[in-house]
Amino acid sequence: MPLKVALISDELTFSALQEEVSIVNINSINYWWILKFWKPDFVFVESAWKGKGNAWKYKIASYPDVPKRSNKDLKKVIHCARDLGIPCVFWNKEDGVHFDRFIASATLFDTVFTVDENCISRYREILGANARIRTLTFPVQPKNHYLPDVESEVHSGACFVGSYSHHVHDQRRSWQDMMFSAAQPYGLTVYDRNSDRKSKNYRYPDWPWIEVKDSVSNEKTADIYRKYLVQFNVNTVTDSPSMYSRRLVEALACGSIVVTNPALSVDRYFSEYCEVVHSREECDDVLERIFRGGGKHERERARAGADYVLREHTWAKRLQEVVETIGL
Structure with missing residues (x-):
């Protein structure tokens, strides 16, 4: 029962x-x-x-x-x-x-x-x-977020699934702006979790290399995580050994190459499986290595991350x- x-x-x-x-x-x-x-x-x-x-x-x-x-x-x-x-x-x-x-x-x-x-x-x-x-x-639901046995075609750009705020979470917004700027040579697709909210406080920067799409259901984010070569993650809380974004663990479960800001929780659970960047220079170097080099090593590490998440989280x-x- x-x-x-x-x-x-x-x-x-x-x-x-x-x-x-x-x-x-x-x-x-x-x-x-x-x-x-x-x-x-x-x-x-x-x-x-x-x-x-x-x-x-x-x-x-x-x-x-x-x-x-x-x-x-x-x-x-x-x-x-x-x-x-x-x-x-x-x-x-x-x-x-x-x-x-x-x-x-x-x-x-x-x-x-x-x-x-x-x-x-x-x-x-x-x-x-x-x-x-x-x-x-935060856990994942493996029936929704998982790494398929057969790899799907991967889009060459970067992606972010989530929200953006002008009036709160200043540190989070600074991390987002840094990562989004670093993505300029490669293109960035954003799925705006607040696309149904009218306030300008929730609008993404109007930068020409960013394509903003409407919010999707949580189940559909799995396809998005598998579709793009790089997924950006930003943890709002960085001083907690246990608090991380739902997006991080769900993207890892799908075998995504995740580029994330540092956090104690990332150090504790996920640092082996994602790219942790502390500065714009580090982010530039990581993205160039992935996009110019094909990301083979990073994809292998991401697959190990999917195995880990689907075993432990x-x-x-x-x-x-x-x-x-x-x-x-």
């Missing part, structure tokens, strides 16, 4: 988890029936901004300036599950940048997972000594960590 999980999450986590376990998305209307009669093995709640079908928009994160936005519906779900003896797990995938935004909801749970190991002591201080607090790093492994932690 597969695990039965009552889920509150954004679309990315739902699409990955549905391949591993039996899932029902719960909301403020159906939760009592699901918990009472479907009887899930546990409730899994992530730091969702919207939830499936926007069911949890403004209902998990804290917005102190807007009192009507609250987690009162989430409290009802957790209290109901507790009354029925169903374990509840919270996973903050937005740590440590948005620790404060989700800490009020995290306090509702006895078991909290975080992507950022640096936040464990902060959770311990607030939740107390009896709370179970663990690290749960899968949703199946992360679920096992959750199950062991809550004692199922």
Whole structure:
């Protein structure tokens, strides 16, 4: 029998988890029936901004300036599950940048997972000594992101899948500008995760060698990661030994040659399998070596990276960590 999980999450986590376990998305209307009669093995709640079908928009994160936005519906779900003896797990995938935004909801749970190991002591201080607090790093879903047995035709250019912001994350934007500038001789295709947002704050630089395309679903990013010779990655959090971008681990799983900025998490897990650049000069040298030299050595290393990720960083492994932690 597969695990039965009552889920509150954004679309990315739902699409990955549905391949591993039996899932029902719960909301403020159906939760009592699901918990009472479907009887899930546990409730899994992530730091969702919207939830499936926007069911949890403004209902998990804290917005102190807007009192009507609250987690009162989430409290009802957790209290109901507790009354029925169903374990509840919270996973903050937005740590440590948005620790404060989700800490009020995290306090509702006895078991909290975080992507950022640096936040464990902060959770311990607030939740107390009896709370179970663990690290749960970003995994991949191998049914979506994997290295095919037969290599597909690779486009000669570079690619970046993600967002760009003018008003926040200054350091991240500096890394992006450096990498994007270095790609000028080779061309760069960007898939804009915020293509549906109208604000100019989210627009990419209007540089002639950058082709900006609309956002695609997470499942379709696998084809993009396989299509281009080089994938750029930028980690917003660089001082955490466990926090890295979802993009990094998914691109590696597809056998991509990844060029990334440095981060403690990259040093810990992935430095053997990607190109870590610390400056524009290093980025220029790496790209010239890959594009002018054909990237044979880099592709071999990337294939080893795919093997490593699909062995050590899968949703199946992360679920096992959750199950062991809550004692199922």
